[in-house]
Amino acid sequence: MTELAPAGVAVVYAANYLDNPASAFGHTFLRIKKRPSASGSDAARGAGDNGDHGVEYTATTGSDNPLLFAFKGLTGLFPGVFRIHSFASKTHEYANAEARDLWQYDLNLSDAEVEMLALHLWELSATKLNYFYLTKNCSYHALATLEAAAPRIDLVQRLNFVVLPRDTIKALYTMPGLVRDFGYLPSLRSQYRAQLAQLDSAQQDVVRQLTLDPNSPLPSNFYRTESARTLDAARLVLDARLARSPGSDPSAEAARTQLTRRRSLLTASLPGPARAPVPSDKAPQRAHGSMRVSLGTGITSQYGSSFHTLGYRLALHDLTDPPDGEPELSQLQFLDTRFRYDLGQRSFTLDRLTFAELVALNPLTRYEHALSWRGRGFGMRLHDSACRDCFAHGLEIAIGGTVASEDERWALFLMADSYVAFARQLDGIGGSFVRCGIGPLAGVRARLSDVGIGLLTANWAYLPGQTLKGTFDVRATLRSELGKNVALGVEATLQPSSTEAQLASYLYF
Numbered sequence: 001m002t003e004l005a006p007a008g009v010a011v012v013y014a015a016n017y018l019d020n021p022a023s024a025f026g027h028t029f030l031r032i033k034k035r036p037s038a039s040g041s042d043a044a045r046g047a048g049d050n051g052d053h054g055v056e057y058t059a060t061t062g063s064d065n066p067l068l069f070a071f072k073g074l075t076g077l078f079p080g081v082f083r084i085h086s087f088a089s090k091t092h093e094y095a096n097a098e099a100r101d102l103w104q105y106d107l108n109l110s111d112a113e114v115e116m117l118a119l120h121l122w123e124l125s126a127t128k129l130n131y132f133y134l135t136k137n138c139s140y141h142a143l144a145t146l147e148a149a150a151p152r153i154d155l156v157q158r159l160n161f162v163v164l165p166r167d168t169i170k171a172l173y174t175m176p177g178l179v180r181d182f183g184y185l186p187s188l189r190s191q192y193r194a195q196l197a198q199l200d201s202a203q204q205d206v207v208r209q210l211t212l213d214p215n216s217p218l219p220s221n222f223y224r225t226e227s228a229r230t231l232d233a234a235r236l237v238l239d240a241r242l243a244r245s246p247g248s249d250p251s252a253e254a255a256r257t258q259l260t261r262r263r264s265l266l267t268a269s270l271p272g273p274a275r276a277p278v279p280s281d282k283a284p285q286r287a288h289g290s291m292r293v294s295l296g297t298g299i300t301s302q303y304g305s306s307f308h309t310l311g312y313r314l315a316l317h318d319l320t321d322p323p324d325g326e327p328e329l330s331q332l333q334f335l336d337t338r339f340r341y342d343l344g345q346r347s348f349t350l351d352r353l354t355f356a357e358l359v360a361l362n363p364l365t366r367y368e369h370a371l372s373w374r375g376r377g378f379g380m381r382l383h384d385s386a387c388r389d390c391f392a393h394g395l396e397i398a399i400g401g402t403v404a405s406e407d408e409r410w411a412l413f414l415m416a417d418s419y420v421a422f423a424r425q426l427d428g429i430g431g432s433f434v435r436c437g438i439g440p441l442a443g444v445r446a447r448l449s450d451v452g453i454g455l456l457t458a459n460w461a462y463l464p465g466q467t468l469k470g471t472f473d474v475r476a477t478l479r480s481e482l483g484k485n486v487a488l489g490v491e492a493t494l495q496p497s498s499t500e501a502q503l504a505s506y507l508y509f
Helices: 066-075 087-097 111-124 138-149 165-172 188-196 201-212 224-244 250-264
Strands: 006-014 027-034 053-059 078-086 102-107 128-131 179-185 292-300 305-317 330-342 347-360 372-384 387-404 410-422 434-448 452-462 470-483 486-495 498-508
Touching: 006 087, 006 111, 006 138, 006 165, 027 087, 027 111, 027 138, 027 165, 053 087, 053 128, 053 138, 078 087, 078 111, 087 102, 087 224, 102 165, 111 138, 138 165, 188 224, 201 224, 201 250, 224 250, 305 498, 347 387, 372 410, 372 486, 387 434, 410 452
Parallel strands: none
Antiparallel strands: 006 027, 006 102, 027 053, 053 078, 078 128, 102 179, 292 305, 292 498, 305 330, 330 347, 347 372, 372 387, 387 410, 410 434, 434 452, 452 470, 470 486, 486 498
8 A cells, every 4th residue: 555555546548459469459457546745756756657556457378379369368268467567667568669549537436445446456466367358358357346446336237248448448438427537648659640740741851861860960941940840750750669679779779869969959948749639539438339230231143133131240340340439540350240141042141250350551651661461260252163152261361561641541552462261162272172372462441531431452362273273352342430339331242253232231339
């Protein structure tokens, strides 16, 4: 109790981070705000950040293998423990090293409830619980811990049977007055993007040169304010680079030191770096429901008939779902299933079963060179001469690059794609039931403010060692948001033996 000196509590949400399977859905943890000391020394050294503590429930995994993580995480084989860190270290880990924006929700708790929470955390610090990735996870236990400390709070029963971090934030708002205020803590990436947004193209070219050579002269026509903004932007770019891999790039550290020295030679009265604007539309409480059901009706050229579809997705978001509360260019789907009834064939079939799909479209810029990628474990129907209408399971991985507008409202991507598929009726390698394909995958996504979101993808695959030498798949989607949890869309698919189109409605909950 002396160490924590608890004076207040907040729930903190860290945005999705697809590079780590443990954080793909986001993360929530508690912030214990420290009471300033009577001498005021805590306030003087910034206790609001440096003296506070972050408390999180995490799995002890011991492995970064995504398949092993998925199996153990879904079956509760990982031990889960409560860990207490300095809040500053958690801010560095999430907002700096992993470039994840943080959202903080200050809670209206009484002094007695805050003290009880701290005492309960002491009890939990010696406890190990089974960690379940989709149910009793970091978010579930954050709310359960709050309920134990303040029995008047009733949050857990307001969650779905699958508990995702953003759902816990929404649950806070189901109790009027529980959230006193919320704030935004931008990542280093968001901070330097905000600083670069103040500069024109020529000034950004200077920033790029300064990150390569910190002694590069500034243009003689720069005013002192322009020089300060340019130097601040270059420092932030290097800060973000160093945060991802501290100590691994001595030249970048030396460059950052030199830029700091040059900036200090300018008058201190000049404004500091621009504060990243609050992206209110990306606040997690504004996101659509994590689960989705869909109803559709369409036509197919293969049989010259119509069909109806019924779909259910356990989680979470695709590139054409309503974008509020979600990263603009990320897709994360888990157990996306669609059944289909063909009126002409009078057949009821499984049309799609995606176990998991992750897509990260990372725009290439002057300062960011991360590759874009797509990975999925899929089940889908193939329509070509080697598989007329068969259901195939498979694995796919694609890697490439993305270019996008500054606000990411449109993006164009190109990837090298490879996959392996299995189907009993498939005429695959040497006449077997196995198909391997390699080839290009391209697409464009556009956020159309008056219409909705459009997505067009196309891939062609060379099929080595198979009778059919190549195949293709083209898909187009246009989806319009009718409300926070309701959308209407048109989908079209083109494969060698089939052209299909359908109108579908989507309900999120």
